[in-house]
Amino acid sequence: MRGDALQKHLPHGADVAGSRRIALVTAEAARSLDEDLSPLADALHHAGVEAHILAWDAAHDWSGFDMLLLRSTWDYAARLAEFVSWAERASRAAPLVNALPMLRWNIDKHYLGALASAGVPVVSTTFLEPGTDVAAVLAGFLDHECAELVIKPAIGAGSRDALRLRRADRAAAVAHAGRLLAAGRSALLQPYLSRVDEEGETALIFFGGEFSHSIRKAALLKSGAGPTTGLFAAETISARDAAPDELAVARRALAAVPFAVPLYARVDLIRDERGQPRLLELELIEPSLFLAHAPGAAARFADCIRRFTPAAAVPL
Numbered sequence: 001m002r003g004d005a006l007q008k009h010l011p012h013g014a015d016v017a018g019s020r021r022i023a024l025v026t027a028e029a030a031r032s033l034d035e036d037l038s039p040l041a042d043a044l045h046h047a048g049v050e051a052h053i054l055a056w057d058a059a060h061d062w063s064g065f066d067m068l069l070l071r072s073t074w075d076y077a078a079r080l081a082e083f084v085s086w087a088e089r090a091s092r093a094a095p096l097v098n099a100l101p102m103l104r105w106n107i108d109k110h111y112l113g114a115l116a117s118a119g120v121p122v123v124s125t126t127f128l129e130p131g132t133d134v135a136a137v138l139a140g141f142l143d144h145e146c147a148e149l150v151i152k153p154a155i156g157a158g159s160r161d162a163l164r165l166r167r168a169d170r171a172a173a174v175a176h177a178g179r180l181l182a183a184g185r186s187a188l189l190q191p192y193l194s195r196v197d198e199e200g201e202t203a204l205i206f207f208g209g210e211f212s213h214s215i216r217k218a219a220l221l222k223s224g225a226g227p228t229t230g231l232f233a234a235e236t237i238s239a240r241d242a243a244p245d246e247l248a249v250a251r252r253a254l255a256a257v258p259f260a261v262p263l264y265a266r267v268d269l270i271r272d273e274r275g276q277p278r279l280l281e282l283e284l285i286e287p288s289l290f291l292a293h294a295p296g297a298a299a300r301f302a303d304c305i306r307r308f309t310p311a312a313a314v315p316l
């Protein structure tokens, strides 16, 4: 089934008329920060694809493109309604990739619950919904969990509003979760997986369902520090070959995504205290792909884009 889906979307052969004129969709606030844009535009040019770098939050005619490729729309969490309505409009003008149903599913970390139910080893997560008695849930959580914990929004990116707290910081935890919930947001409560401090997290990047490359990202949350105030927390990236158990978990996670094979995906893993890789995030909307960190990655992605046949845009 998934093999069929892949074949359908990635027909092989040199003469495939795939995407020829595409928009690489960024945000005004991210345009100068996205390090993937330049190598990707170059690789696309080399592959004979015309690429235009356009911000979602600027006025454009989105029709006439073979594909609107979501890249660095990194400010969407703070402008959610505006962004989703843009995505709906844009996807009626031209094929949005990854597609709107995937975007809707992936924008909210509740998808981790669905993947956990499908048997994927996910970072242990308690969802806090508006109206939850946070102090009571936290007390129950601390009965059996960890020295430190993380509270972060269900719809969030770039570590914004993510807070690492010691178990003694109960009041701060209740206050932070309370603020998110009072704003109508759902939140995630997780044990802080402290091996990330030494080992970092591993991000595995897939194009058309095929593993392309992986990197190491150093731990981002400092104990006792407030949440980042920038568009995203500064990241320290280095080379890392994914271990076989990480590759296996990443493949299981991708196989459990309830859609056809995404053109691009990034799977972020952290090892738990027993050393088991656990899914922290599966990113199908606007992940950095760290193309400059892996020789050949930009060309692989460009080739996949060229051969990809998106589902037709819904007519206006």
Ligand SMILES: Nc1ncnc2c1ncn2[C@@H]1O[C@H](COP(=O)(O)OP(=O)(O)O)[C@@H](O)[C@H]1O
Pocket: 123, 150, 152, 156, 157, 158, 159, 160, 162, 190, 191, 192, 193, 194, 196, 201, 218, 219, 220, 221, 268, 270, 280, 281
């Ligand atoms: N449970 C956790 N254990 C350890 N580190 C975490 C945990 N949750 C988040 N982090 C840290 O916070 C960063 C941001 O969290 P993440 O879940 O990736 O959200 P997003 O990137 O969407 O803001 C991660 O890259 C990691 O460094």
Ligand SMILES: [Mg+2]
Pocket: 158, 159, 268, 281
């Ligand atoms: Mg992340």
